[in-house]
Amino acid sequence: MSIVTVQLGQCGNQVGLEFFEVISNDANDRQRKVYSECTNDRFFSETSNGDLVARAVLIDMEPKVISQSVAKAVKSGKWRYGEHSYFSQKQGSGNNWANGYCVHGPRHEELVVDLVRKEVERCDRLAGIIAMMSVAGGTGSGVGTYATQCLRDAYPNSFILNHLTWPYGTGEVIVQNYNSVLTLSHLYQLSDAILVHENDTVHKICAKLMNIKHISFSDINKVIAHQLGSVLQPALTGDSNGVYNKNPLAELMSGLVCHPEYKLLSLCNIPQVSSSSMVYSVFTWSGLLKHLRQMHISNTKMEEGIDWQVRAPCLQSGGLERTKSHRRKGFNTSLANLLILRGKDVYSAEIGGFQDPSLYTSWLPAVEAFSIWKTPVTFNKYEKSATLVSNSQALLQPLDYMVGKAWNMFASRAYIHQYTKYGISEEDFLDSFTSLEQVISSYSLL
Amino acid sequence: MTQSVVVQVGQCGNQVGCRFWDLALREHSHVNKAVLVDMEEGVVNEILQGPLREVFDSTQLITDVSGSGNNWAVGHWTYGSAYKEVIVDQLRKTAEHCDCLQSFFLIHSMGGGTGSGLGTCVLKLLEEEFPEVCRIVASVYPSAEDDVVTSPYNSVLAMRELTEHADCVLPVENQSLVDIVNKIKHMSYSGNPGSMIKKDTAIISGRGGVSGAQKPFDAMNNIIANLLLNITSSARFEGSLNMDLNEIAMNLVPFPRLHYLVSSLTPLYTLSDVSIPTRRLDQMFTDAFSKDHQLIRADPKHSLYLACALMVRGNVQVSDLRRNIERLRPTLPFVSWNQEGWKTGLCGVPPVGHSHSLLALANNTCVKSTFMELRDRFAKLYRKKAHLHHYLLVDGMEQGCFTEASTSLSSLIEEYTQLDATKTRMIPDPTRLNIAT
Numbered sequence: 001m002s003i004v005t006v007q008l009g010q011c012g013n014q015v016g017l018e019f020f021e022v023i024s025n026d027a028n029d030r031q032r033k034v035y036s037e038c039t040n041d042r043f044f045s046e047t048s049n050g051d052l053v054a055r056a057v058l059i060d061m062e063p064k065v066i067s068q069s070v071a072k073a074v075k076s077g078k079w080r081y082g083e084h085s086y087f088s089q090k091q092g093s094g095n096n097w098a099n100g101y102c103v104h105g106p107r108h109e110e111l112v113v114d115l116v117r118k119e120v121e122r123c124d125r126l127a128g129i130i131a132m133m134s135v136a137g138g139t140g141s142g143v144g145t146y147a148t149q150c151l152r153d154a155y156p157n158s159f160i161l162n163h164l165t166w167p168y169g170t171g172e173v174i175v176q177n178y179n180s181v182l183t184l185s186h187l188y189q190l191s192d193a194i195l196v197h198e199n200d201t202v203h204k205i206c207a208k209l210m211n212i213k214h215i216s217f218s219d220i221n222k223v224i225a226h227q228l229g230s231v232l233q234p235a236l237t238g239d240s241n242g243v244y245n246k247n248p249l250a251e252l253m254s255g256l257v258c259h260p261e262y263k264l265l266s267l268c269n270i271p272q273v274s275s276s277s278m279v280y281s282v283f284t285w286s287g288l289l290k291h292l293r294q295m296h297i298s299n300t301k302m303e304e305g306i307d308w309q310v311r312a313p314c315l316q317s318g319g320l321e322r323t324k325s326h327r328r329k330g331f332n333t334s335l336a337n338l339l340i341l342r343g344k345d346v347y348s349a350e351i352g353g354f355q356d357p358s359l360y361t362s363w364l365p366a367v368e369a370f371s372i373w374k375t376p377v378t379f380n381k382y383e384k385s386a387t388l389v390s391n392s393q394a395l396l397q398p399l400d401y402m403v404g405k406a407w408n409m410f411a412s413r414a415y416i417h418q419y420t421k422y423g424i425s426e427e428d429f430l431d432s433f434t435s436l437e438q439v440i441s442s443y444s445l446l
Numbered sequence: 447m448t449q450s451v452v453v454q455v456g457q458c459g460n461q462v463g464c465r466f467w468d469l470a471l472r473e474h475s476h477v478n479k480a481v482l483v484d485m486e487e488g489v490v491n492e493i494l495q496g497p498l499r500e501v502f503d504s505t506q507l508i509t510d511v512s513g514s515g516n517n518w519a520v521g522h523w524t525y526g527s528a529y530k531e532v533i534v535d536q537l538r539k540t541a542e543h544c545d546c547l548q549s550f551f552l553i554h555s556m557g558g559g560t561g562s563g564l565g566t567c568v569l570k571l572l573e574e575e576f577p578e579v580c581r582i583v584a585s586v587y588p589s590a591e592d593d594v595v596t597s598p599y600n601s602v603l604a605m606r607e608l609t610e611h612a613d614c615v616l617p618v619e620n621q622s623l624v625d626i627v628n629k630i631k632h633m634s635y636s637g638n639p640g641s642m643i644k645k646d647t648a649i650i651s652g653r654g655g656v657s658g659a660q661k662p663f664d665a666m667n668n669i670i671a672n673l674l675l676n677i678t679s680s681a682r683f684e685g686s687l688n689m690d691l692n693e694i695a696m697n698l699v700p701f702p703r704l705h706y707l708v709s710s711l712t713p714l715y716t717l718s719d720v721s722i723p724t725r726r727l728d729q730m731f732t733d734a735f736s737k738d739h740q741l742i743r744a745d746p747k748h749s750l751y752l753a754c755a756l757m758v759r760g761n762v763q764v765s766d767l768r769r770n771i772e773r774l775r776p777t778l779p780f781v782s783w784n785q786e787g788w789k790t791g792l793c794g795v796p797p798v799g800h801s802h803s804l805l806a807l808a809n810n811t812c813v814k815s816t817f818m819e820l821r822d823r824f825a826k827l828y829r830k831k832a833h834l835h836h837y838l839l840v841d842g843m844e845q846g847c848f849t850e851a852s853t854s855l856s857s858l859i860e861e862y863t864q865l866d867a868t869k870t871r872m873i874p875d876p877t878r879l880n881i882a883t
């Protein structure tokens with residue numbers, strides 16, 4: 001089954017490019033025939049002369065980024081984007097969600113849906129759609145939200161995963177918090193799951209773990225691509241009976257999103273090292289998993305600076321009932337977790353630590369809350385790689401921060417005239433704030 | 447690619463505009479979207495005879511013979527109505543040649559008659575005919591020692607139009623430009639062998655270079671030209687974080703009338719001696735927030751920042767940007783509801799002769815002081831009704847125009863003052879919405 005990726009706005013298109021680069025390199029080794037074929041079928045279509053064409057649609061309201069991405073893909077020599085798979089306009093969305101959602105979105109609805117349809121028709125069977133976008137700007141966020149709505153209407157029975165990049169807390173766009181609030185509140189109704197990467201977090205990974213001195217967006221996007229690839233590349237699941245899982249999106253959703261109020265997913269990946277240190281690094285599964293578990297429960301997104309003081313709460317004797325005192329500060333309670341292990345000796349890995357009921361909220365038994373995928377095939381040159389996709393409180397603080405900042409600005413009505421002139425009213429803002437406060441409340445009470 | 451149309455009005459506007467095209471040609475091989483308007487032929491004729499004569503064709507010019515006599519009313523009402531159709535026609539033609547018109551740049555001075563009066567009339571026309579297209583105005587404000595006696599009248603009358611009809615205004619003060627020019631000249635003539643400025647890299651140099659034969663205002667006008675060049679760089683070249691003109695207007699204007707931006711440019715020059723290490727990148731960020739590099743004489747650090755944009759060109763990465771923002775942020779007072787109010791852009795291509803450059807645009811309440819000075823100078827003249835009859839004789843002009851313009855300016859100043867007042871107050875965060883659980 002195949003996945004169609006829709007890349008929206010500058011960020012979506014830049015991240016998407018790195019993503020296809022990573023997975024095509026990863027699959028390229030001829031010795032992993034079945035794995036490669038699975039990747040190629042999932043993410044690429046093959047032309048009559050053997051060219052690999054990404055199953056992707058590129059959308060932007062200005063042309064520069066798309067032309068760069070298309071050119072870079074061709075340069076790779078291994079894959080490319082479809083000749084007619086992109087749509088761009090001349091003038092961007094001005095960092096204005098309302099401009100993206102109310103003006104550009106509807107204006108180009110037909111063309112966009114048509115492009116996606118063509119891509120879907122090239123698939124034998126559609127596993128689902130991934131929409132990649134940022135939340136800070138105007139196109140990825142505004143047009144992206146509108147496009148998600150259209151795709152939801154066009155494909156009511158398919159899985160839609162939105163991959164969102166959250167901006168730096170110290171600001172890339174002044175109205176980023178408004179754009180983020182509007183995007184998240186709308187997507188929450190439309191999307192099946194929202195997988196989030198934060199620029200701040202990825203930046204730290206680049207700085208501390210990968211030792212990159214002058215971090216560029218390209219570096220950031222490569223890390224994001226690596227982490228996404230570690231989730232979406234072929235793996236063996238509990239149900240797949242010894243063959244690679246057909247529909248990773250379906251399995252992701254069923255494993256992690258069991259309640260419509262809880263759709264925010266985050267990623268933790270280990271190890272992350274610079275390519276120069278990789279030769280000298282030796283990892284054991286027990287070491288990796290111990291760190292990963294602690295990273296998860298203390299909500300540190302990388303293997304440096306982990307707070308080992310944070311402990312899982314003790315269960316009262318008699319089982320699953322627990323009081324509020326167990327919601328300790330610093331402890332990240334999960335609704336559900338998915339662990340993905342790739343590489344050497346994967347079957348010897350001890351994963352009991354993740355099945356511990358104390359990690360999870362009380363109303364879902366641990367055995368249902370935890371799932372695991374494995375493959376002995378190494379990923380992206382890492383001898384061993386572990387990824388935890390989590391539906392937990394990990395994003396609670398950044399979300400709360402973002403809503404708080406937006407609310408603060410909204411109280412003075414700053415910039416609101418820029419939105420009302422395109423059709424988003426103060427009422428719309430209030431609705432969005434209300435929905436997100438609800439989400440924050442739900443996650444707080446896990 | 448989007449296009450911008452430059453409308454150059456009056457002597458100052460056309461002279462600056464010329465410098466702009468000269469520098470733009472250095473960055474590209476062809477750019478040709480301008481409408482030149484002047485009510486006396488001299489300046490425009492010079493353009494047509496000079497090295498830029500290939501760039502323009504006569505249909506883009508609108509001229510008359512006798513000038514506006516430094517009278518805003520003549521520029522705005524007399525010539526405004528006489529030439530309205532011709533101007534609109536020419537604007538439409540130029541706009542039609544554009545694939546995708548993103549913005550109009552209006553370049554003019556505030557103190558005279560044509561640039562100020564006719565210029566603001568053109569601004570109104572732009573809003574009527576092309577309401578969707580962003581209007582960015584580079585306005586040269588008169589200094590206190592301006593030799594045009596009526597410049598306060600002209601400026602205040604024009605201000606009202608700018609407040610009502612422009613999306614963004616970049617005020618420029620001649621005195622600041624003079625200071626920058628002097629700073630560079632001082633550097634290059636100091637005789638210090640380590641301070642030789644590389645040819646053509648100074649912000650004041652045109653194609654002729656710093657020492658090339660330049661007309662008196664050329665050096666100053668080159669600075670404004672560089673400002674416009676840098677603002678449009680992200681629309682013209684690739685980068686990892688694009689910043690379009692409509693994004694500038696969106697992020698820097700929190701309330702519609704408060705759209706006056708303080709601009710500063712660095713570096714002012716590149717040293718030609720390659721053995722001297724290039725000034726550290728971080729120094730460039732520090733300089734952008736120093737008064738020496740601003741194009742108006744105001745003090746942003748002691749007022750309140752409402753928003754700030756940094757447009758970086760050249761080989762600069764996001765980590766450099768973040769590091770400097772974190773470093774500078776504590777030294778700059780931001781309004782309570784926009785503590786992280788930064789808009790950033792990274793354009794891959796630096797300006798000619800430099801490895802990187804930075805343009806900072808700030809919406810800061812310090813512009814209030816410029817406006818207050820202007821209001822005082824206006825009041826001095828108006829109290830005595832000096833020269834008023836020259837204006838009132840013009841068809842379309844009445845005393846009401848003066849009082850309305852003055853009121854508009856006062857209320858603008860008041861809006862800035864109210865925001866300033868929030869600086870000292872401890873403003874608690876507004877309570878969040880309460881959700882029933």
